[in-house]
Amino acid sequence: MLKRSLIAFGIILVAAGGTLAKKEPAVSASASKQKQLALVRVNVTGQSYDYFRPWQKKAPFSKRALGAVLSKGRVLVTADLVTNQNYVELERAESGEKTAANVQVIDYEANLALLEPAEKTFLDGITPLEITPDTVVGDRLAAWQLEPTGALLATEGLVTTVQMMPYPIDVGQFLTYRVSIPMQYRENSYTVPLVKNNKLAGLLLRYDSRSQLLDAIPAPIITHFLKEAESQQYRGFPSAGFSFFPTRDPELREFAEEKGKGGGVYVTNVEPGTPAMKAGLQVGDVVTAVGNHEIDQNGNYVDPLYGKIEFTNLLTAHAYAGDVVPFHIQRNSKPMQLNVTLEHRDAKDYVSPPYYLDQPPRYYVLGGLIFQELSRQYLKEWGANWQREAPQRLVYFDHFQSELFPERNRRIVILSQVLPANSTIGYDDLAYLTVTKVNGRGIKSLDDLAEAVKHPIEGFIKIETEEDPKQIELDATQVAAEAPELQENYGISSLQRLQ
C-alpha cells in the first residue's frame, strides 16, 4: 500500500514538474530586466569576391545580428556573419553606443567566430553568459532576440532531436540541436543565442519558417571551439579520414567475417595521407569501438547524455587535433587496436577546396582566357542550387574528388571563361574546360600554368584541355602586345593573382 502511494506520488511530482517547467520559461523576463543583457548588436559590412571577375569584389552587403557576450571580453557570433567582412561594429543594446571590433578567431566549418571590441571597456557592466553543455531532448530553450527598443524578445521552443547534421560549409557533420520553435522575424535575427536557465545552450544555425524547426550549434561544439581558441594556434575540429557503411546486412557481415550479432561499421574507403591511413586502417576493416564506446551496426554509440548518436561525434565534439584515439577493429575476424592521431584537415588540403573565404581567389588571365582553380567556393557562385545549376562536369570532379584524384596534392585548373579579344578570336564561347598541359608541361596548379606559359613552342602558347577543342594555340607575341589593351578594356587591375 505504501509502495503504491509512493508511486502515485511520484507520478504527481512528474506531472507538476512538467507544468512548472511550462510556467517558468527558460528565461525569466524579470531576471533579464534587473541586469544588463549579455547581448550586443553586431553590424557587419563586407564584400565577397566575384569569382566570375576574380580581380574584383562584389557590391558591399551589410548584416545586422546579435552576439553573445562571453567572459574575457569576447563576443560569440556565427562565422557566416563575419565572413568576407570589411568592417565589424558592436552596438550596446540599451544605449546604442558603438565600437569597432576585430575577428579574433573564426572556424568556418563549425560556423563560429569570436569578436573582440577595439575599446576594451566597451563591454563593462555586462555579466557574461555562462555556457550550459547539458541540453537534452525534451529541454526548453529560449531564443533571444532584441526589439528595436533594446528590450528582450524571448521565444521558447522544445528540443526535439540531438543528432549529427551537416553545417552550412559541408565538411563532415557536427552535433546539432533541432528545436521546434515559432521564431519571430526581427531585423537582426542573424546570430540568435539559445538560452537555458540564463545560460548559453546554443546558437542559431538555420531556421525553416514553414516547419518552424530551428537547427542550433550546440554548447558542446561551442565549448570545443572556445577551448581550441585558447591554444596558441587555432587548428579546428579534427577528422580521421575514412568512410564507412552500416553492417546490418548479414551477407556483408559474413563477407567481413563478422561473427554473431555484434556491432561495428564497415570501412569502405581510407583517404591517402589522412590519420586513418597513417594508423593503418584498411578498407574492409570493421570498426567496433572508438575509445571506450562500442559502435552498433548502424554506426551509433550510446552517449551518456543523448543516447544513441553517430560515433563521429566522438571524433569531433569530444576530441581535439593531436589526440590519440584508440580504434578497436576486426580484421579477418581478429580483433586489433589501432591508435589514430587525429588531425584537422585544412581546406587547402583538398583538391577542390570546400571553401575559400576571406581571401581573394587565384586567377591567371592570358590573352582573354581566364584560368582559375576549381573549388566548391567557385561552384557556389551558381547559387543555392549550385549542385544542379553549376557545370555538371565540375560538380562531378568536386563531389568525387577523393576517388578521382587520390594523389591529393594538386588543383584542377580550369579555363573558366573567355573575354573576347583579338588574340582569342574563335575561342570566345569556350568555358569550364579542364587544362591538362600547357606547352607540353603537365598542369596541376595555376603556378604550374604561370611557369609553363613562359616557355612557348615556336612562338605559340599551346594549351591542351581534356574536353573539346582539346587544344588552343595563342601567339605569344600577340598576347603580350595586347595585354595592356585587354586590361584597359575590361578594367582588370592585374592579369594574375597567385598568392
Added chain:
Amino acid sequence: MLVSSVIPGGPSDGILRSGDVLLAIDGHPIASDANVELEGERAQFEEVVERKFKGDSVKFDMLRNKQPTTATIKLYKPWPYSVQGHSYDVRPRYVLYGGLLFQPLNLDMLEAYRTTDLRLRHFFEYFILEQIYLQHPDVIVLSNILPDPINTYLAPYRGAIVDEVNGKKVRTLDELAETFAHAPDQLVIRMIGDGPPLVLDRTKVEAARERIKARYNVAKEQNLEERPGSGAPAQANKI
C-alpha cells in the same frame, strides 16, 4: 579546320589524325570558321555529312605535316552513339537476379528513372568523350530492386554501377548474366566508386527465385537480345 582528336573506333579512326588540317569536304572549301557553302548558303561543314546515308563516303582534302593529301571515310553510325540516343522498337535489355534489376545505361533508361545521380549522368554524358565505352561497353546499373527478404538491406546500392564480380571485371550485360548463371556460393559485386561491396549468397538467391517471380509477375528474368518488335514497319530515322 584543325583536327584536335579522333574518336577511337569511329569511322575516322585510323584515317584522320590529330593535327590534320581539313581544307575541303567533298570539294566544298572549308572556311576558318568551319563553314562551307552549300547550294548558295553557308552551313556548318558537318551538314555535308548529315545529308548522307549510312554506307556513303565523304572525301576530305587536307594538309598533313604541311603536305596536301586526301582521305575518304566510309560513314556508319558507331555503336557508342546509340547509347546517347533514343531506341525505337527495341525491348529493353535487363538481368534480374535476387530481385536486383540490372540494366545498361542509355538515354531511354535515364529518362525512365528521371535520375539526377551525378555519377550516372556523368557516365552517360561522357560515354564517348572520355571513352568510357572501351572499359564499359555496357554501363551496368543496379537500376531497381524488387523488395524481398534477401535484398532488404540492399537499397543503398540502388543506382550504383557494376564494376566487377568476384574480382573479375564485368564489361557487358551478357557477361553479368553469364556470371550469375554459373555463380559460386558467394557473389561479391564491386561497384564503381568507394562504396561497400554488394554480397549475395547464391543458395538464398536460388531459393528466393520462384517467390520473387511469382510476387512481381516476372515473365522473363532476363532479356539480352536487342530485338526489334515483330511486324514493326521499317521507318526512316527521325532527325
